[in-house]
Amino acid sequence: MKNLSLKFIILLLMTCVTNLLYAQEMDAEGCKDHPFFNRLDNYYIDGCKENYNTYEFMVGNDKTQTLEGTLVDILYSYDGPFGPNLPSKLQVIRNYENAVAKMGGKKVYSRTTDDGGWTGATFHLQKDGTEYWLGIYDLINNPVDQFTLVLLTIEGMTQEIATNEMFEKINSGLPLALYVNFETGKSTIKSESEHIVAELYQMMNENPTLYILVEGHTDNVGNKASNQSLSEQRATSLKAALVNKGIAPDKIKTVGLGQDQPLADNSTDDGRARNRRIEIKKI
Structure with a gap:
């Protein structure tokens, strides 16, 4: 009886494998x-x-x-x-x-x-x-x-950057590109980007004379007008997150630039990902 059961199981497995291989040949x-x-x-x-x-x-x-x-x-x-x-x-x-x-x-x-x-x-x-x-x-x-x-x-772009590196770049007059992950089509900051907000807060808190401009940028997917609006909302969202942590509102200005200032080619996935960004500048 055990031999019969084993033979049945083997036959069943062989049938399943045969059916799978046959199906894959038809793919x-x-x-x-x-x-x-x-x-x-x-x-x-x-x-x-x-x-x-x-x-x-x-x-x-x-x-x-x-x-x-x-x-x-x-x-x-x-x-x-x-x-x-x-x-x-x-x-x-x-x-x-x-x-x-x-x-x-x-x-x-x-x-x-x-x-x-x-x-x-x-x-x-x-x-x-x-x-x-x-x-x-x-x-x-x-x-x-x-x-x-x-x-x-x-897949959101991940970014690790130290507080001192942020300040050194901004203080030198160069723009700092931050890849903050937002919910698709929205201005809500995702939890995986909270560490970027925390580093930015720490930098401003440790440098009280620093005033910054937060620029929102998008890729060119979708309507230009909606991209403009989205970039403004995302810049404002980041400012709100910093103000909620204790940064004075008058130390942060915001602007949305939509899809008009791409860093990379919008015809590729990687290029669009680079273009969806926040830029921080010293003012």
Whole structure:
């Protein structure tokens, strides 16, 4: 009996491996699974793309949130036996929900009602200091014979700079570029950039005769007028953070310069990241 059970397990494993290899052979050229997520049985990749872009994620009933980052888009199609093996919309979503939960993430929103409306799910997780948004969308039919996986990676530029280095550069008359991470499209300073605010506060606190100008800069993604407004709001947000720590408001002036003074080429991801910055100048 034990030998029969072992043979059955080996046969089952061989069948799973064979199905996976067969599915991978059918994958569109140059496409592969994202390393975070294993594909569902009997699905192959019908198409894929990867670029730096914005994406509109569903985060509630008729509510969306547009985010920016490196976007991976994978279209999965089913090529197995139709019948009880074909998963339902809820099963597909639960599979990814469990995978995200194991990595410490959570579901933001899902809808599985089969009434002809939108169905899918949005998840959010942070891993090794990087933020990820996952969408399981376009679930075709129920059971599901096709769906789209969308994964957006948001990597903020990190920066370590000592207080004395800040002061020496500013006091010499040179501008100091700071890569403060804000929430996408907003002026809220993210927690991972609080250390930059703390260093800037310490520098000003230790040099009471110093007055500074805070300049906000953006890349050229989106509308020029909205970028101008966003740059102003972000400069004001940094000033508010310093004032809240105890710096006198009259020691800080702010200005927004939008997308008009890029440091690098806006046609590349790295260039746009360098252009999204705060500059500090002595006045």
